[in-house]
Amino acid sequence: MKSLVCLKQVPDTETQIKVNADGSGIVTDGIKYVINPYDEFSVEEALKLKEKFKAGEVVVLSIGPDRCVEAIRTALAMGADRGVHVCDEAVNNGDPFVMAQTLAAASGNIEYDIIFCGHRAIDDDFAETGAMLAELLKIPQITLVTKIEVSADKKTITCERDIEGGKETVESPLPCVVSSQKGLNEPRYASLPGIMKAKKKPVDKKTFADLGLTPDAKLVSKNFSMPGSRQAGQKFEGMEPQEVAKTVVQALRSEAKVI
C-alpha cells in the first residue's frame, strides 16, 4: 500500500500569536513549529496501512521554508520512508490554490494508492487544499474521515466520515484523496530507533522551477488583525426568576439583537 501524506508545519497550539506591525502577517520570531495535528493522523494512518499490507511506502510531502525539514524528519522518525520538500520563496506562503497546484505537480513523480491531507491546517484554517488537490488530479476525495478500510486488492476504500449528528459510510475507487479528521487514530510518538533511522532516510528538496510551475494565486490577504477583546458579560441579580427571564429576553432582542 503506497501512501502520499501531505504535511504542513504550523505554529504549536500553545504559541501566542501576534500580528506584525503593518498587519501583513503574524510575528514569526520565537514561534515553535509542529506538524499540523490533522496531518499527524494522516501519517499514523498511512503507517498502519503499510503495516497491514506488510508492503508499500509512506512518502511525506511538505511545502514551506527550511524549518519544514524538522516536521518531515519527525514524520520519518515515526516511520515514514522518505520525504519530498518543496521549498521556494514563491510558494512558501501561497494560498490554498497555489498549495494544491504545487502538491499536484510534486505528486506527479510519486507512486501512490492514496493521498492523505489533513482536514484543515490549524494555522490558516482554510480546509480547501485537499479538495482542490483532488480536483486538479481528477481523482475522488473523501473528507472528514474517521475510519478507513482498504480492500485486499487495494482497488477500493471504505471510509466513515463525520456528518451532523452521525456517521456516513462512503466507498470510493483508489487512488483518491482522503482528509483526516480527529478520531481517525491516536498518532504514535517517534521512537529513538526511529529517530536514528530518520537521519538516514532521503528528503528530496525541490524548487518551483523543478516542478515547472508558475504560481497562480487566487487569493490576496489584505490585512491581519487580532480579535477585539471580549466585552464583560452582564449580570442580572436580585430579581425574581420571571423578571430575570423578561429582562434577558429584552436584552437579547434590543441590545444583542440576536432574536
Place this chain on the structure above:
Amino acid sequence: MTDKFVSIRNLRFLLHEVLNIENLTQFDHYSDHSRETFDLALDTAHKIARNLLLPSLQEMDKNQPTFEKGIVHVHPVVKEFIQECGKGGWIAANASYEADGQQLPFSVTTACHFIFGAANYSASVYPLLMYGAAHLIESFGSDQLKREFIPSIFSGKWQGTMALTEPQAGSSLGDIQTQAIPTDENHFLIKGQKIFISAGDHDAVENVVHLMLARIKGAPSGVKGVSLFVVPKKRRDESGNLSPNDVNVSALYHKLGYRGAPIVQLSMGENGDCHGYLVGDPNKGLSYMFQMMNEARLAVGVGAAAIASAAYYASLEYTKERRQGRRLFDKDPDSEPIRIIDHSDVRRMLLFQRSIVEGSLSLVLQCCLYSDMAGVTTGDQKSKFSLLLDLLTPAAKTYPSEMGVMSVSQGLQCLGGYGFCDEFPLEQFYRDIRIHPIHEGSTGIQGLDLLGRKVVMHDSKAFVLFLDEVCSTISVACEIPDLKPYAEKLQHEINALREVTYGLMMLASSGHNEDYLEDSTLYLELFGIIAVAWQWLKQGIAATKQLERKLSQSDQDFYIGKIMTMKYFFLYELIKTYGLIERLSEEDGLTANFDDKFFAD
C-alpha cells in the same frame, strides 16, 4: 493557565551552546548522532511529557497506589508510560547497539528525564529504575543473567529496582542483614527484609527484578561482606513459566509527596524458597551498586531541578495575571492595581527560582557530560573526567535537592494563599520535592562523602582538577568586560574554598577527625554554591558570545535574560558563602561537644 513546565529553549542552550555536546559525535561511539537527533529526542520527550504525563500529574497525587490482596495497584498511566518507554527505546537509550540500545549520550537522556520529571516526577522514576537495574546487570552480571533479564527490562515488561535499605540499615549500608545462603545449584536462598523500595511492586508490569544487597552466610561484617543479587518477584520454572519467587510485599508506605510511585516493604524467603542470583564476585556488592547509586544521585539532582522548573513556570504565569496592590509611591486608591510581577520583591522570588533551576540543571548536565567523556576517552583524559564526575556528584545531587525545596517554596509564596491550596499545583510540588534531600543518600551522607572521601581521594587530585576547570572558565570570562567583575568574584570564592579545604585537611591530619567532618554538610553547601556559580559563569560566557551575532528579538531577550540571571546569582546567592566560609574556618567542636542532656528543655 498555560501548562509550561520546562524551557526547551534553555535545554538546547545548555546542551549545544554551553556544553557543546555535539563534540561527542566526533567519537566513534556517538558518531551516528548529530545535533538533529539530539533535538528530535528532546522534542519527542517533550511531546510525550505534555500529552501523556502532564494530564495525570494531579490525579496520581490524589489517587495514591493501593495495596490489595498482596498486590500494589498504580495509576493506569504508569503502564501506558512504561510501555511507551519500552517501545520507544527510552529505557535502553544509553545502552550500546549490541544491547539493543541507541548509544545516546547520558547528557541527552538526562535532559529528556528532566522533561519527563518536570511534567510528572512520580511517573518519570519507573523507567529510570529500569535502566539502572539493567545497566548493573549489563556491567557486572553473567551472560546468563544478561540474557534472562535485560531484554524484558528494556522492553518495559519487567520493572527493575534497587533494594538496599533495611529497617536497621538506611544510611549505613554496611549493617545490612539480609542473608544469602549458598546452594548446590546456581542460585542462593535469600532471607530478609527490605524497606522503602521504590516501585518495589506494582501492577503495571509482569514482573519485578530487584537488584538486592545481601550478605552471603559467613561473609565478613561491614561493607566488605555485602554482595549483589538479582532477586526477581517471579522466576521461571522448568517449563519456562513465571511462578512466584517467595518475595512478598508486607507493607505499602503512605508518603508526604511523590505519591504516584509506591515504596514498599519486602519480605524475602518467608517460605524458604526465594532464589537470588549472584552478580559478579561475592562481597563486592556495594562497589557494584555504587554504579547505580551514582547514576541515581544525578537523577535525583535532575528530578529536583525538574520539579522546581515546573513550580517556577506555574508561579511565573500566576504573577503575570494576578493584580494586587499599587506601586510603592502611587497614592491614588482608584488607580488600577498592578500585576504582582511588577513588585520588585516578586521579581526577586522569580529570579531566585530561575537561578536555582537553571544553575542546578547546568551542573547536573555538566556531570553527565563528564560521564559521557569518561566513557569514550582513555588514559589520563578518562581518569580526569571520572575524577571530576566523582567529586561533583554529591554536589549535583544535593544542591538541586536542598535549594530546589527553597525554590519551590518561593514559587508557592508567589501565589500567596492560593499557593497553599490544591487548586494550584504548587502545594503538590512542595510536597513532591521534599524527598530529594533524603533518598539516594541524605544530605548529611553526601557531605561526608564529599569532604571525607572525594576531596581527599588520590591526594586531592579531583579537587585540584576541579579548581583548574573553574579557573579556566574564570580566565575566559576575564576577557569579557561585562563579565570580568563576576569572574573576579568567583576567583575570590575559589581562593577561599581552597583555603577552607586545606584548613580542614590540616585538622584531619592532626588527628581531629571528628572536628574535621563535623560541618561537612556546610562544606557541601559552600561547594555547591561555588560549583553552580561556575556553571552560571559558563552560561554567561556562552550567552555573551551569542549576543555578538545578529539575532531575532526573542533570541536577544533570551541571552540578555540569561546574563542578568547570572548576575542575580552572583549578587544574591554567591554572597551566601561568606557565613559558611567563616563558620568552616573555625574549629570549636560546638555541635560535637553538645551533650544530649542540654537538649532536654
